[in-house]
Amino acid sequence: MSPQDTKPFNPAAVIVLAAGAGTRMKSRLPKILHPIGGVSMVGHALAAAQGLNPERLAVVVRFERDIVAAHIAALDATALIVDQDDVPGTGRAVQVALDALDATAPVDGTVVVTYGDVPLLTTELLTELVATHETDNNAVTVLTAVLDDAAGYGRILRHATDGTVLGIREHKDASDAEREIREINSGIYAFDAKVLRDALKHVTTDNNQGEMYLTDVLGLARNEGGRVAAVVTTDRWQVEGANDRVQLATLGAEHNRRIVEGWMRAGVSIVDPATTWIDSTVVLDEDVTILPGTQLHGTTTVARDAVVGPDSTLMNVQIAEGAEVTRTHGSGAVIGAGAHVGPFTYLRPGTVLGADGKIGAFYETKNVTIGRGSKLSHLGYAGDAEIGEDTNIGCGNITANFDGVNKHRTVIGSGVRTGSNTVFVAPVTVGDGAFTGAGAIVRKDVPAGALTLSVAPQRNANGWTVANRPGSVPAKAAENAENS
Known part of the structure; x- marks a missing residue:
């Protein structure tokens, strides 16, 4: 194995997107603060990101901002808290985070983008993503999975001949043919910082949702000659998110299964x-x-x-x-x-x-x-x-x-x-x-x-039951005892 194969892959920055309202949870508690396995979902996300040992870590917040920010600060006091503005979309969320990081010192190198509601994602899979990205000198590397039911997810568009990644189509914008595609976008990426910064300047809200899609960066990078690739995980659970209580319980059960199995294998x-x-x-x-x-x-x-x-x-x-x-x-x-x-x-x-x-x-x-x-x-x-x-x-x-x-x-x-x-x-x-x-x-x-000893001496009042409860069951029992 070459020295390059064994070098650590530590990204310049990790951006965790945690601004969503999570309305389907129907809860006053922000979605990302709901626990799985005793740790908030965003806590799991931060732990996976911290395992990469990034130079800097930023978390984008909006809904219940103060509560979420305080929770994140308690988990990682060094994390940069970034407020998303009124422009909707993941592209805008990443843009404000990158701008905030650049304001301290320009980011140069690999930027990983992940989410605060993907609790089973591991550092090991993120490391594979970053290693592939840097080893292959990609402009963008997206983490994907193949699902039996891909409804609701963005679809990975590949070249019909060589299979290279062409882009991502959001579910609501996809054609019927594109919705048949089972390879989905996890929303987790590794970007070259310069490619990301330049592409975000050209991302618009011209789509069915009126949002700045981060997925548009892939097509823009490819148009500029950048290499866009994918890491396909066979472990779909690592890219599953929780949007409601049913999904939360499902992920919680899978997380627990893995924890329990891990302890059994450990003796x-x-x-x-x-x-x-x-x-x-x-x-x-x-x-x-x-x-x-x-x-x-x-x-x-x-x-x-x-x-x-x-x-x-x-x-x-x-x-x-x-x-x-x-x-x-x-x-x-x-x-x-x-x-x-x-x-x-x-x-x-x-x-x-x-x-x-x-x-x-x-x-x-x-x-x-x-x-x-x-x-x-x-x-x-x-x-x-x-x-x-x-x-x-x-x-x-x-x-x-x-x-x-x-x-x-x-x-x-x-x-x-x-x-x-x-x-x-x-x-x-x-x-x-x-x-x-x-x-x-x-x-x-x-x-x-x-x-x-603090109990008074015992005193027996003989005949009390018959005298005070005549005709009762206890009195009859006492009379029978006396006559026997």
Whole structure:
């Protein structure tokens, strides 16, 4: 392979078109901000563009300008935000972007144009586009695909003899014969900057839509003797856009299929891929097992030999090696090595479970640190609390952390044993090795090693049922017991 074959192909600029209103989404949220796999569509587009390591990156915006611009700035503070004016069309959008880039320093080299609503497009395919463009010294290189149903797309017009690209005809302007063509324009291009700049000066709005078509640049470049070529992808999903909720869901499902398949090939066992959803931002180790009905979102990470599911939804949860999480809804939690969570557990932000610990059935936790080996086995609430190591919290325990105005903390030491239905009225501290009796209401600090009992002695009122509920089912049962 020659040195030219191995050189990096870094374009002078990438222009991302993100100005559309997306009215078919029927949403107040701009179309390009709708998420797929935990990332906005424009976020996917920017990631693919950034992977090219371009010298400069510009994003053209218009609809809900401030919201979109703020989102883009959060993703890439170096991106140049360019406002599209009232002249419609992709040609005009690229023209204002190129003018804005030129205002800083004239662009010289390859300019890539892509869209903010093509979320499955990869850096690898863009790299192939740029490499072909520069290696073949093209004036314009267009990314195309062959579809069974090409309705709505611009058609690629080729020379009948040698197959070279002659131009692109937009669907609404195409003849019946041209609409039979199945090779479509993705709208993604690599241009020579000078060719693009010069051609845009001659693009008009003289068409059925009254817009400046970027596609007209191909014919203008060819008329000036420039070489126009195409890179045909066999992966149509990479050039599919989402214009409505149906297309968004379809792309989301395909994106998830690819993510799930990728993790399986990387050594993760996913028992039922069809019911497993994993964001593109999630990180999994080898030998992780994901059981059916599991959703992993955000910055969730799962370490080796951990088991998640079935029926668990986790957002921004960190799971250490060998932990098990069953039928759990969690966000912003940390689960230690070898720990067990679930079933039917609600982990709220700030939950930190130590190694070999347990949060069991029907438990809710929030802003609580639980030490190594400690167990909250079933039916309770722990919030705004700190629990030491090797402590056992009994069934039905509650940290009463809210006084109606402010939240308060409960501190429970190591080696503590609490009886069923203990209530800790915060702020309160329980020392190491202390015990609480069943039904205790702990309002004051408990010294280390102490036993706390706060329930009054039991008193039995004999004959109460018959005297107070005569003729009732309980009274008859009591009478039968007395007479037996």
